[in-house]
Amino acid sequence: MKRILVVGAGGQIGSELTTELRKRYGTENVVASDKRRPSEEIAETGPFELLDCTDRDAVKRVVQRYKVDTIYHLAALLSAVGEKNPLLAWNVNMGCLLNVLEVAKENNCAVFFPSSIGAFGPNTPKDNTPQDTIQRPNTIYGITKVAGELLCDYYHQKFGVDTRGVRFPGLISYVALPGGGTTDYAVEIYYEALKHGKYTCYLKPDTRMDMMYMPDAIKAAIDIMEADGRKLIHRNAFNITAMSFSPVEIAQEIKKHIPDFVIEYDIDPVRQAIADSWPNRIDDSAARTEWGWEPEYDLESMTTDMIEKLSSKLSIKL
Numbered sequence: 001m002k003r004i005l006v007v008g009a010g011g012q013i014g015s016e017l018t019t020e021l022r023k024r025y026g027t028e029n030v031v032a033s034d035k036r037r038p039s040e041e042i043a044e045t046g047p048f049e050l051l052d053c054t055d056r057d058a059v060k061r062v063v064q065r066y067k068v069d070t071i072y073h074l075a076a077l078l079s080a081v082g083e084k085n086p087l088l089a090w091n092v093n094m095g096c097l098l099n100v101l102e103v104a105k106e107n108n109c110a111v112f113f114p115s116s117i118g119a120f121g122p123n124t125p126k127d128n129t130p131q132d133t134i135q136r137p138n139t140i141y142g143i144t145k146v147a148g149e150l151l152c153d154y155y156h157q158k159f160g161v162d163t164r165g166v167r168f169p170g171l172i173s174y175v176a177l178p179g180g181g182t183t184d185y186a187v188e189i190y191y192e193a194l195k196h197g198k199y200t201c202y203l204k205p206d207t208r209m210d211m212m213y214m215p216d217a218i219k220a221a222i223d224i225m226e227a228d229g230r231k232l233i234h235r236n237a238f239n240i241t242a243m244s245f246s247p248v249e250i251a252q253e254i255k256k257h258i259p260d261f262v263i264e265y266d267i268d269p270v271r272q273a274i275a276d277s278w279p280n281r282i283d284d285s286a287a288r289t290e291w292g293w294e295p296e297y298d299l300e301s302m303t304t305d306m307i308e309k310l311s312s313k314l315s316i317k318l
Helices: 012-025 056-065 079-084 086-107 140-159 182-196 214-226 247-255 269-276 285-291 299-313
Strands: 004-007 030-034 048-050 070-073 110-112 127-129 166-168 170-172 198-201 209-213 243-245 262-265
Touching: 004 012, 004 056, 012 030, 012 070, 012 214, 056 086, 070 086, 070 214, 079 086, 079 140, 079 182, 079 269, 086 110, 086 140, 110 214, 166 214, 170 182, 170 214, 182 198, 182 209, 182 247, 182 269, 182 299, 209 214, 209 299, 214 285, 243 247, 243 299, 247 262, 247 299
Parallel strands: 004 030, 004 070, 030 048, 070 110, 170 209, 198 262
Antiparallel strands: 209 243
């Protein structure tokens, strides 16, 4: 039976991943950790540790105390937040990952590391972005993701650490609010549509980016760690995607459920520049071939589910 530690369990991905891991592997076998106390659902339903992953000894103590064999490392500063404080983003994103990899090396742990479409840059092919291609990002977030991919490869090749990971696209969830990413509009738009019937978007109407509904993201994170390692050619940083759309397209889909919904635009130059440097659509054939990746949701089915779940959460009748 796996003994799992989730670092960053209070975040957008971590909160839902922890819940699913506990369902799958048993509550007592999944230790949630974060530098702040998360929701009661996470902190009260299974083992929880306050953990600052910039402290390597603290990470080591938790791993050894719970006899952890698998670490999902999710703690990071995201793209828009990182641009406001690049030094902090580097110290958190790289320092924490290095600590986790060192502890994993010493304690024979497998490690999941989430990379991102932010690891690509303006010179990367925009359409059908290959698994192996030029990566010259122009954000500190993207730089830390590229460095993280390489570092995970290094620890696998040099020390035999079972490192695995995916490049997440923008993630959309009704459970947890996003934490300062460039793709956050695709979550905010549903809340604002239901609460106010309108949304002011910080990206241009035709800005296309890869996206994924959170249930598919959780599925991918678990599936890659369950995959037969002998079949993994790339191992780290697999391209994965489920859909690609623009603000105007998601607005059109929402209008099928909320006909009077209105979208307006007030462009944020910083986030627009970040979005423009990312792909329109990536090629995830390597993940499909090597470990059977297959998303379940597209824009239509995701929107139907998001509006149903969010309207119930917000106590809004349509």
